[in-house]
Amino acid sequence: MAGYLLGRVLRGLLSVLIVVAVVMVLIYSCLDRNLIFANDPVFTKQKSNAQEVYKMQQWEYYGYVDFVPYGDYLVQLGLAQSVYDQAVKLGDKPAQDSTVAADYIRRFTAQYEAEGYTVVRLTGKKKGNTANYLDGGEPRLYAYRDVPLILRLRDYLTGILRVDNIHAVKEDVGERGLTFTWFDPVYGGEKFSPAIMGNGTRHKYLLYFDDQFPFLHQNFLTISLGRSYSVNQGVDVFDTMTDKQGSRAMSMVTYPSGNREYSADDLHSAVHVAGSYAGGDAVIKRNFVDDYTGVTTRKTGFSKLGYSFVIGILSVALAYALAVPMGIFMARRKDRLADRLGTVYIVFIMAVPSLAYIFLFKALGGWAGLPTSFDMENPTRIMYVLPVISLALPSAANLMKWLRRYMIDQMHAEYVRFARGCGLREGLIFRAHVLKNAAIPMVHGIPAAVLGALVGAILTERVYVVPGAGNLLTGAINSYDNGVIVGVTLFYAVISVTSVILGDVLISAVDPRISFGRKGR
Amino acid sequence: MEELIDLRRFGLTEAELFAPVSVDQTMSEHIDAPVYSYWGSVFRVFFRKKLNLVLLLLLAAILVFTYVYPAVIGYDSTVDPYVNLLDPGAKHLRPDQAIAKFGPGLKWILGTGASGQSTFDAVWYGAGISLSLALVCALINLTIGVAVGTVWGFSEKIDRFMTEVYNVVANVPYILLISVIVLILSASFWSMVFALTVTGWIGIAYFIRTQVLVIRNREYNLASRCLGTPLWRIAVKNILPFMTSVIVTLAAAEIPSYISYEVFLSFIGMGLEDQSLGKLIETSQNAMLTPGWELEFWSPVAVASIITVVLYVVGQNLGDASDPRTHL
Numbered sequence: 001m002a003g004y005l006l007g008r009v010l011r012g013l014l015s016v017l018i019v020v021a022v023v024m025v026l027i028y029s030c031l032d033r034n035l036i037f038a039n040d041p042v043f044t045k046q047k048s049n050a051q052e053v054y055k056m057q058q059w060e061y062y063g064y065v066d067f068v069p070y071g072d073y074l075v076q077l078g079l080a081q082s083v084y085d086q087a088v089k090l091g092d093k094p095a096q097d098s099t100v101a102a103d104y105i106r107r108f109t110a111q112y113e114a115e116g117y118t119v120v121r122l123t124g125k126k127k128g129n130t131a132n133y134l135d136g137g138e139p140r141l142y143a144y145r146d147v148p149l150i151l152r153l154r155d156y157l158t159g160i161l162r163v164d165n166i167h168a169v170k171e172d173v174g175e176r177g178l179t180f181t182w183f184d185p186v187y188g189g190e191k192f193s194p195a196i197m198g199n200g201t202r203h204k205y206l207l208y209f210d211d212q213f214p215f216l217h218q219n220f221l222t223i224s225l226g227r228s229y230s231v232n233q234g235v236d237v238f239d240t241m242t243d244k245q246g247s248r249a250m251s252m253v254t255y256p257s258g259n260r261e262y263s264a265d266d267l268h269s270a271v272h273v274a275g276s277y278a279g280g281d282a283v284i285k286r287n288f289v290d291d292y293t294g295v296t297t298r299k300t301g302f303s304k305l306g307y308s309f310v311i312g313i314l315s316v317a318l319a320y321a322l323a324v325p326m327g328i329f330m331a332r333r334k335d336r337l338a339d340r341l342g343t344v345y346i347v348f349i350m351a352v353p354s355l356a357y358i359f360l361f362k363a364l365g366g367w368a369g370l371p372t373s374f375d376m377e378n379p380t381r382i383m384y385v386l387p388v389i390s391l392a393l394p395s396a397a398n399l400m401k402w403l404r405r406y407m408i409d410q411m412h413a414e415y416v417r418f419a420r421g422c423g424l425r426e427g428l429i430f431r432a433h434v435l436k437n438a439a440i441p442m443v444h445g446i447p448a449a450v451l452g453a454l455v456g457a458i459l460t461e462r463v464y465v466v467p468g469a470g471n472l473l474t475g476a477i478n479s480y481d482n483g484v485i486v487g488v489t490l491f492y493a494v495i496s497v498t499s500v501i502l503g504d505v506l507i508s509a510v511d512p513r514i515s516f517g518r519k520g521r
Numbered sequence: 522m523e524e525l526i527d528l529r530r531f532g533l534t535e536a537e538l539f540a541p542v543s544v545d546q547t548m549s550e551h552i553d554a555p556v557y558s559y560w561g562s563v564f565r566v567f568f569r570k571k572l573n574l575v576l577l578l579l580l581a582a583i584l585v586f587t588y589v590y591p592a593v594i595g596y597d598s599t600v601d602p603y604v605n606l607l608d609p610g611a612k613h614l615r616p617d618q619a620i621a622k623f624g625p626g627l628k629w630i631l632g633t634g635a636s637g638q639s640t641f642d643a644v645w646y647g648a649g650i651s652l653s654l655a656l657v658c659a660l661i662n663l664t665i666g667v668a669v670g671t672v673w674g675f676s677e678k679i680d681r682f683m684t685e686v687y688n689v690v691a692n693v694p695y696i697l698l699i700s701v702i703v704l705i706l707s708a709s710f711w712s713m714v715f716a717l718t719v720t721g722w723i724g725i726a727y728f729i730r731t732q733v734l735v736i737r738n739r740e741y742n743l744a745s746r747c748l749g750t751p752l753w754r755i756a757v758k759n760i761l762p763f764m765t766s767v768i769v770t771l772a773a774a775e776i777p778s779y780i781s782y783e784v785f786l787s788f789i790g791m792g793l794e795d796q797s798l799g800k801l802i803e804t805s806q807n808a809m810l811t812p813g814w815e816l817e818f819w820s821p822v823a824v825a826s827i828i829t830v831v832l833y834v835v836g837q838n839l840g841d842a843s844d845p846r847t848h849l
Contacts, residue, residue: 015689022693023701030705350774351833352826353781355788355802359809359822366810458696458789474789477700485701492694 001515005505012497019493020486021153027482028149033064035480039230049122050136056144062229062483063152068117070141073108090139092124105141112143119143156486162222166200169272173291176200184208186267188254204270204292217268225487230479231472237487241469246301246376255287264297301376301467305454308461308468311384312453315391319449323396327403328435334408342400349397358463361390373465387464391457395449399442406438413437440511447502451495559762559845567842576835583828587649594628596646598796605637612637613814631820634805643801644820648828650797654710655779658717663772665718666725667764671756673726674733687727690720699782700791708794713786717779725771732767736760766844773836777829784825798825 037043037055046054053069060067074087086100097105109119125137166176176199184193186208196207203219210217225237232240248264255261271294277284284293302310330342349357365386366372374383410416411434419429456470473492476484508514528538567573605611611633614622619629619639631640673683699716706712736742737760745755786792787799788806801821808814841847 011685011688018689019693023697026701026705347830347834347837351777351829353784353822353829355781355784355799356822356826359806359818363809459785462789473694473697474700474791477704478790480704485697489694489697492697496691496694 001508005501008501008504012501016490016493016497017157020156020490023489024153024156024486025149027485028064028152031480031482033059036062036229036482039479047136048125048134049138049140052120052122053140053142056142058229059144062227063147063155066117066145066147068112068143070105070108070143073112073143074104090124090141092126092139094121108141108143115145117143117145156226159224160490162224164198164201164203164206164220164222166198168202169200169274171272171274171291173200173272178206185256186254188260202271204272205268208268210268225490226483228476228484228487229481231476231481231484237472237484237491240484241305241472241491242303243296244299244301244303244306245467246299246379249298249300251298256289256292257287259287261287264299265295266298267295269296270294301379304456304467304469304472307374307466308456308470309453311387311391311460311466311468312456313450314384315388315395316449316453318388318392319396319399320446322392323399323403326396327400328407328430330400330404331407331411331434331438332430339404342404346397346401349394350401354394354459357394358390358459361393362386362463365389374467376467387460387466390460390464399445403438403442406441407434410434410437440507440514443510444503444507447506448496448499451499451502455492455495557848562845562848563839563843566847567839570838573835573838576831576838579827580831580835583648583831586645587652587828591642591646591649594642596642598646601642601646602634602638602796603636605633608637613808613811613817615813616816632816634817635808640817640820643796644798644824647796647798647801647821648824650710650793650795651780651783651799651825652828654713654717654783654793654797655776657714658721658779659772659775661714661718662722662725662775663768665722667729667768669722670726670729671733671760673730674737675752675756680730683726683730687723690723691727693720695720696786699786703786703791708792710793710795713783713793717782725775728771729764729767732764733760736763766840769843770837770840773833773840776836777833780825780829 034055036058040058043051043054043058056065056067059065070090071088074084079087083100086098087104089098089101090105091097091101094102094105105121112119120140120142122140124139125134126132127134127137166178178196178198178201180194180196182192182194183189184191184195187193193209194207195205195209197204198206203222205217206219208217209215223238228235228237228240235243250262250264252260253263253265253267255265255267270292272291273294274291276293277288277291280288280293301307326342330339333339362372370386371380371383372386374387407430416429416434419433420426454469456466456468456472458470458474460466461468461470462474472484473488475481476488531538611622612635614629614633614637616630616632619632620626623629628639628641631644634640634643669683673679698720702716702719703712706715742755742759745759750759780798783792783797784799784802787797788803790803792799792803794800798821802818802825805814805817805821809818
């Protein structure tokens with residue numbers, strides 16, 4: 001069993017790897033890389049040569065290219081200041097370079113071209129015949145090289161899991177180490193709340209308790225799925241999915257300096273930001289004592305994943321609660337009115353585009369006075385009703401269809417005839433024997449349904465304006481945010497592999513006849 | 522005993538009425554059974570349900586409106602949606618207002634849309650695009666799926682390889698793949714076909730493979746193999762006919778699902794550039810909640826739903842009818 005499962009998990013990981021690789025090939029090599037700037041306001045502000053350089057900088061930041069500006073090359077040579085000043089000054093055209101500059105440019109070109117880089121020289125662009133350059137029209141010189149896809153994939157995969165350690169911060173932070181306290185200073189240092197804090201680590205708090213689900217949090221291991229370009233600029237996809245949304249949640253916090261204040265700062269999230277204390281403003285000077293100033297704010301709403309999961313899990317529960325009795329009822333009344341009506345409903349759901357019935361539910365719900373859109377600022381329980389129903393009713397149809405089918409198949413089995421022959425009542429045969437056997441294949445889908453809730457329902461969330469995870473992928477694709485596309489793909493693939501494996505485990509736990517061990521096969 | 526018919530009224534002689542017939546020994550060797558024609562029986566069973574006749578008529582009407590009607594009125598997708606663009610009084614009209622303005626006609630019975638175009642014409646033109654897309658995709662996927670699935674079910678080596686391929690491909694979220702392909706190529710009709718078929722066939726092939734595995738080892742195939750029938754002959758003559766009903770049922774579920782996909786993709790902004798049903802729904806979704814404009818939104822939704830339901834039910838019933846076990 002364990003060996004078999006291990007094999008399944010490894011093969012699952014392999015297929016996740018292939019999926020991510022395929023998607024990376026598709027979007028990084030087939031897609032025009034200029035498209036990522038489509039929604040970037042900074043890009044459109046840049047002009048002429050500066051725009052080209054900005055492009056290169058962004059491409060390097062997002063892992064497309066290795067980019068070496070001529071200036072960086074000179075700095076790294078460690079020249080004397082006077083030589084550097086001469087060398088760095090480019091003429092408008094190559095012919096106008098000073099001899100020193102021309103010499104270094106030749107060396108720069110030779111070195112990087114030998115390494116397979118492309119060296120680009122942008123000539124200066126002047127306003128008409130004046131001596132002034134156009135906006136961003138200064139001459140530029142740089143070298144760039146495409147990062148091979150295999151390296152990108154390796155960097156991406158190795159960067160997914162990051163283990164925090166006391167040598168994570170490169171700068172001088174004094175004595176490195178972990179400290180354990182029973183009384184978390186965030187709560188004033190009197191309340192009992194164990195925490196592990198670090199110095200030299202990226203996160204200040206590595207283990208702590210708070211009042212948010214699941215109450216115990218850790219920062220030893222962080223997941224990063226790739227940096228977003230336009231959906232949530234500069235922020236990791238995983239953080240985009242898990243960060244709380246909504247308005248600020250104010251509470252009394254005690255800053256490291258001992259200052260107590262009503263604030264939304266989540267001090268547990270503090271990360272090391274080099275030089276932030278020395279270069280910080282009065283607020284930072286008042287509240288903090290070191291460079292662990294990178295805090296997020298506490299918000300009142302759920303995260304994207306949170307909303308999707310809450311709605312998803314409620315709808316899964318509702319779907320099973322509706323479908324199991326309905327499916328049993330339909331099977332017992334086969335070919336009678338209830339069965340016919342149920343079948344009409346199933347056909348309706350199967351055939352009609354999902355968009356059509358979601359809008360139908362929305363229209364009916366709106367007519368019945370239910371709120372038809374999500375409002376994060378004024379959350380009410382009732383606004384969950386329509387999205388949950390819209391998700392539950394279609395999946396209930398699917399479950400009903402299969403449960404009815406399996407039950408009818410079981411009804412002709414020998415053991416049912418035998419039970420009937422023994423004089424058991426029909427109700428008992430159904431409940432105790434047929435349902436048990438018919439439920440076995442149904443069990444297989446439960447993990448997929450629960451984990452699928454995390455992914456979110458693209459249409460439902462769009463129609464009801466739910467700030468969930470379902471729209472992340474479509475949003476990313478619409479704004480050409482490649483980092484998010486890859487991150488979400490990885491997330492989806494892991495979820496789908498996990499749910500199939502869990503389904504198999506669950507079914508073998510429920511049905512003793514199914515075994516993945518060697519003996520059983 | 523009274524005779525039932527008075528033979529004398531025919532006015533014929535005894536010899537003319539009765540002639541001796543010799544006993545034909547060969548006739549006793551002849552084995553006779555009622556004439557059985559497969560497709561004849563399929564349609565006999567299919568038309569036994571009166572509902573099917575109604576649905577078939579409805580399907581014919583749909584096909585006439587999607588393919589014949591736009592051709593007859595000479596609908597031009599580059600001109601017709603914009604003919605009333607400059608007439609502010611022609612926009613968002615209810616059917617009665619549109620008929621009052623433009624005169625009675627089929628064209629205006631659903632009112633007008635945001636640029637004064639006829640909703641009725643736009644819906645049927647869009648239905649044509651969506652239905653064509655679905656039919657082309659279903660044809661490609663089913664052809665490849667059935668062919669690959671049959672081979673997949675027969676060969677153990679191929680089975681092992683293809684199952685691994687399937688495990689990988691099945692993990693790719695379908696929406697993701699389609700969106701990425703549409704993003705990379707353009708949002709044209711044929712790139713959409715490519716996106717929907719590039720991995721779409723593998724699910725069908727897997728399904729067929731499972732069916733083949735079940736049928737392959739039945740007694741009659743075992744007997745065939747013992748008698749030395751070549752494998753391809755078993756596949757084509759023994760197994761493929763058995764799967765006709767499975768394939769028809771599958772097609773019945775596939776075609777509506779491609780229409781749904783198209784509507785879905787257009788709605789989330791990744792669909793066709795053409796004015797397909799999905800695109801119409803997407804552009805008119807704000808009209809849903811505006812009093813007096815609802816028809817603009819609900820017409821394409823209703824037409825998409827009617828087409829898919831009719832196709833689905835006709836296909837399911839045809840699938841039932843093409844199962845020889847129902848022919849008794």
